[in-house]
Each structure stands twice: as structure tokens, then as C-alpha cells.
Amino acid sequence: MTSKFKEHIKNINNIALPLVINMITNLLIGLVDQAMVGRISVFAYAAVGTVSLTLYSISGILGMIAIAFNILGSKIKVLSDDNNTELFNKFTITIALSGFIGIIFYILILVFRVPILKIFFSFDGKILEEASYYLAIYGMSIGLTMILFVFSSLFKIIKKTKYIFYGSLIASLSNLVLDYIFIFGKMGFPEMGVTGAAIASIISLFINVIIYIYILRDTNVFQLKTNIKNIKYYINQLIKTSLPLMGQEFLEGTLFNIVIIGIVSRIGVIETATYTLLFTVINILLMPMHAYSSTSLNLVGEFSTKNMRKEMRTIPLLCLLLTFLFYLVISIIYIIFKTKILGFITNDITVIDFSASYIILAIFAQIFNLPHSVYKYSLQGINKEQWVFIVSLIINIISMIIIICLVFVAKINLSGIYIGIGINYLVLSILFYYKYNKIISTEYDNNLQNIKLN
Secondary structure, three states: OOHHHHHHHHHHHHHHHHHHHHHHHHHHHHHHHHHHHHOOOHHHHHHHHHHHHHHHHHHHHHOHHHHHHHHHHOOOOOOOOOOOHHHHHHHHHHHHHHHHHHHHHHHHHHHHHHHHHHHHHOOOHHHHHHHHHHHHHHOOHHHHHHHHHHHHHHHHHOOOOHHHHHHHHHHHHHHHHHHHHHHHOOOOOOOOHHHHHHHHHHHHHHHHHHHHHHHOOOOOOOOOOOOHHHHHHHHHHHHHHHHHHHHHHHHHHHHHHHHHHHHHHOOOHHHHHHHHHHHHHHHHHOHHHHHHHHHHHHHHHHHHOOOOHHHHHHHHHHHHHHHHHHHHHHHHHHHHOHHHHHHHHOOOHHHHHHHHHHHHHHHHHHHOHHHHHHHHHHHHHOOOHHHHHHHHHHHHHHHHHHHHHHHHHOOOHHHHHHHHHHHHHHHHHHHHHHHHHHHHHHHHHHHHHHHHHO
8 A cells, every 4th residue: 555545544534533433422322312301201202303303304404504615615725723714704604604594494493383393293282392392492403503514514624523523522421411400300400301301402502612612712713804795705605505415415315215214104014113223223334424425525625626636536435445344344243233233222023123134135225325425425525516416316216216116016115125225326326436537537637738738
């Protein structure tokens, strides 16, 4: 292995590994958090679960503003901590815009939360009451989460992702302690149930923001040094970049999964429970993929501004290789200890046995998600997010039709779901890989030749 390859791997891991550790830590803490809420009542658990997942999905879609900032910001040459005026201006504007959107959404939630819960989730009685209390406070999480996403993007750009881990870990541990105090009424506080859970979550998000502000206290990051014209121009850039990303997130993160769940639910109850359980388990397996894909976006965006074509080819391949190594190791552990791992999440023997029989197929289907994700992010890093969205939309629709045919015509049920998902990611992987390398071979070759001629 050459010294250049070793240097690239070191740089990639310096960015990605703290993100992987952060994701796993948050997951484990989140499971304990859910266990506390589950001890209030079944109504509280259902209410909190529904509201938090819904708001998380909304935050994920709106959080594409932070990814857009990541794309635009990674193209700026990063200098010393106190000499990044252009980057810090973009950061400050993005933070302000995210906060403004968060406030608008929170006002809408306060005004319309009861009709929303009644119409969209058919809540009534005790569960409506619990969900309304929780939503009235936890609705603030949209804006706070968007702001945290922007901070995270900045730390990725300046290659200081360890601070994402530190801030998130402290905030998550604070959330656990505050949950225990507020939910169950400890240390002199009244027992507040779901309201306490919401308050604890919001305080922990504020703690996370404060930690990030403290980390950046000695920089000029919060000093806006630009004029109104430049602010308007950047906001237009940000929105133009964000919209396809939001469409992509809604398509793959929300709509595609909703359609799949809808199809599975028509097969049977056991199949639905099995798919849901395996979905949770596989999402843990895919955490390194998200971290390394995000890293590829940052580095590709950075190298694209320097016309470093060789590095632009190498980085996605190395990110894919490192992702695959994680995937392989964790998959082997899953297959060897599948019954124990599945039993950690549920104690239903029928669901555990049924899930165990499908886990290898589910793991195999998601292998093709690895190149799909890495090259999707890499294409976004060179501003091809609109092309990515259009192609993903077309292939996802075709894949949904294939899945429907496999399930309802060929009658192969849950296997048809995983085969269809595998086909979807395989086709997208081929198209994204081909498109990315074609761009590197043509557009960046031409750019390089123009530079030499000039």
C-alpha cells in the first residue's frame, strides 16, 4: 500500500470514525431512553414513538439545508481557524435560516397539533392527550436539530468531527439523566411523564448547541462579514441545492419506505413484524455507510475545486472499501448470533424465528446499498444532486412496480420485497458509478486541459 493511499485512508477515518461512534452511541442511549418512556404507559410509548419518528423524518428532510451547506462549503479552501470568512459567512446565514424555518414550523405545530394528530394518526382519547402534550414541547426539536446538522456540517468541512461525537455524547447522557428525573419525578421534581420526556429532550438539544458554540468560541464563525446582496445570492444557492436533496430524502427516506411497509402489511402480521424488526437491525448495520458516504461528499467536493481527478476517483473507492469491511464484519456477527441479537429487540419467538430465516437475504439485498450511497453522495459533492434525484425517482418507481409484481403476482411474499430492494440498489449503484466516473473522465479532464493551456 503506497504512502498516498495510507494518507487518504487516515484522512477518511479521521472524519468518518467519530461519526460512526457517534451514531452507535446515540442508538444505544436512544434504546434506554425508549425503555424509560415505555414504563409510563402503552399510550405514552405509542404517542412518543409516533411523534418523535414523524418529527425526525421532517427534520431529516429540512436538514438537507445543512447538506447543501456542506456541499457549498466543502468547495471553499479552509484556512486557519480564524481566517475562513467566506465559509463562516455561509455558516452563519445557514444557521439563521435553519432557526427561522424551525420557528415557523413550531408555531404551526402549536396551532394545529391536535387536528394533525387526529387527522393523520387517528389519535383520540388518552393517546391524543399524551401526544398533544409531548408535541407541544418537542416541536422545538425541528429547528434545534436543523441547527445541529449545520454545526455538524461545519465540523466535517474543517475536519474536526471528533467534536460532533463529544457534543452529541454529552447531550445524550444529559438526556438520559434528565429523562429519569423529569419522567419519574426525582430530586424534588414532580412526576411529569411524557411532558418530562419532551422537556428533557429539548434541554439536551440546547446543551448540544451550547457545547458547539463553546467549542467555536475563539473563532470568528459567528461574525457575519458580508452585504445583503451576497446574503441573497447565497440563500438562492442554498435553496437551489437543497430542494433536490430534500426530494431525494423524502423519496428514499420516507416515501419508498412507506410504500414498502404498505405492501408488507398486506402480506400478513408476522411478515410486517419481521420486516420491521429486520429494518431496525439492518439500519444499525448501515451506520458506517452513512458516515463514509458523508466523508466522500466532503472530500470529493474539496478535491473537485482543485481539479484533483485522481483523488476524486480514489476517495469514493476507499470509502466504499472501508464501508464494506465494516459491513462484512458486522454481518458475520449478525449471522452467527442472529437469534440473540433479534431477541434483544423482541421476545416474540415466532417473529424471532421468522426473522432469523430472512436475515441473510436482508443483509445480501443491502450490500448494493453501499456503492449506491457512496456514489450518490459523491455525485452530490460535485453538484449533480438534480440528476441524482431524477434518476432515483425513476428507478424507485420501477422498483416499486417490480416488488408489487413479485409479491402479489409471483406470490413470493417477503422474499420478493428483499429481491426488489436489492434490484433497486443494484441498478442505482451501476448508474451512479457510471455517471460519476464519466464526469471525472470528461468534465474534469477538460477543466485540467484548460488550466494547462491558460
